[in-house]
Amino acid sequence: MDAPTIGVLRDVTLLVWLALLIGVAAYKWIRQTRPTAAWNWEGRVDARPYQISDAVIVGALSLMVLIGLQRATPKPMETADELNAVSMFMSIVLQLLVCAVLLFYIRAVRNLNPLEIFGLSRLPLHHIGAYALVLMIPTFMIVMATSAGVTTWMEGFWPELQQQASVEAFRTSKDPMAKIMLVIAAVIVAPIVEETVFRGFIYGVIKRFTDSYFAALCSALLFAAIHLHIGSLIPLSVLALIFCFAYERTGSLAVPMTMHAIFNGSSLLLMILSPNLNDANPG
Numbered sequence: 001m002d003a004p005t006i007g008v009l010r011d012v013t014l015l016v017w018l019a020l021l022i023g024v025a026a027y028k029w030i031r032q033t034r035p036t037a038a039w040n041w042e043g044r045v046d047a048r049p050y051q052i053s054d055a056v057i058v059g060a061l062s063l064m065v066l067i068g069l070q071r072a073t074p075k076p077m078e079t080a081d082e083l084n085a086v087s088m089f090m091s092i093v094l095q096l097l098v099c100a101v102l103l104f105y106i107r108a109v110r111n112l113n114p115l116e117i118f119g120l121s122r123l124p125l126h127h128i129g130a131y132a133l134v135l136m137i138p139t140f141m142i143v144m145a146t147s148a149g150v151t152t153w154m155e156g157f158w159p160e161l162q163q164q165a166s167v168e169a170f171r172t173s174k175d176p177m178a179k180i181m182l183v184i185a186a187v188i189v190a191p192i193v194e195e196t197v198f199r200g201f202i203y204g205v206i207k208r209f210t211d212s213y214f215a216a217l218c219s220a221l222l223f224a225a226i227h228l229h230i231g232s233l234i235p236l237s238v239l240a241l242i243f244c245f246a247y248e249r250t251g252s253l254a255v256p257m258t259m260h261a262i263f264n265g266s267s268l269l270l271m272i273l274s275p276n277l278n279d280a281n282p283g
Contacts, residue, residue, distance in 0.1 A: 044251030
């Protein structure tokens with residue numbers, strides 16, 4: 001990841017963090033002046049169980065992203081680490097550990113049931129699959145069009161726009177086990193972990209203290225920033241907004257989880273079938 005990319009992603013994350021501070025204060029003032037307003041309870045995602053301690057955790061998570069980008073070391077693409085099974089395994093373990101710690105906090109510290117608060121048991125499996133498949137049709141079209149438009153737009157001032165490091169590593173790696181681990185990470189681990197963290201927890205907590213639109217935008221930008229790719233910042237933000245819509249529309253986090261898995265799996269399949277296609281980067 002080059003220095004300009006680090007700088008842009010760091011600035012975006014800083015703006016989100018500042019927006020969270022200002023937004024929470026502004027919405028608190030609105031509630032004091034309009035005590036009957038209850039627009040943050042709209043939708044099927046119930047944010048009422050969250051408390052100020054959860055907001056502190058969200059602030060800490062976004063600050064950790066900012067600090068991580070601040071300390072990131074610029075690395076040219078040609079010197080990027082090669083994909084290997086050990087590094088992929090460690091990455092999977094780290095992601096699962098983060099998710100496990102968050103779920104432990106929700107269950108043991110906050111005494112909330114993740115199955116209930118995330119609506120994971122709200123819909124039967126066939127309804128989850130049906131919602132995900134139907135919503136993925138316009139999702140692919142919107143994200144692909146956004147990605148193509150952003151790429152064309154950025155070519156004018158960012159001529160050396162690179163692909164995601166994981167995408168390039170997947171294409172160039174000759175280690176079949178590493179590729180299998182990457183597929184597992186993208187299709188199984190990432191949908192579970194990232195949806196739990198960003199849509200389930202971060203979105204829900206921000207919605208509790210602001211509203212669904214503000215929460216969707218902030219959580220979407222943080223989600224896009226952690227993928228460390230400037231060209232995917234806007235397309236992945238759009239994808240995250242769609243996942244938020246699916247979560248609110250159905251009330252079940254299982255739907256965006258399934259959509260996320262389908263999107264990543266399809267993106268990897270496109271990379272295998274069309275090696276020169278670079279518009280579908282896994283999220």
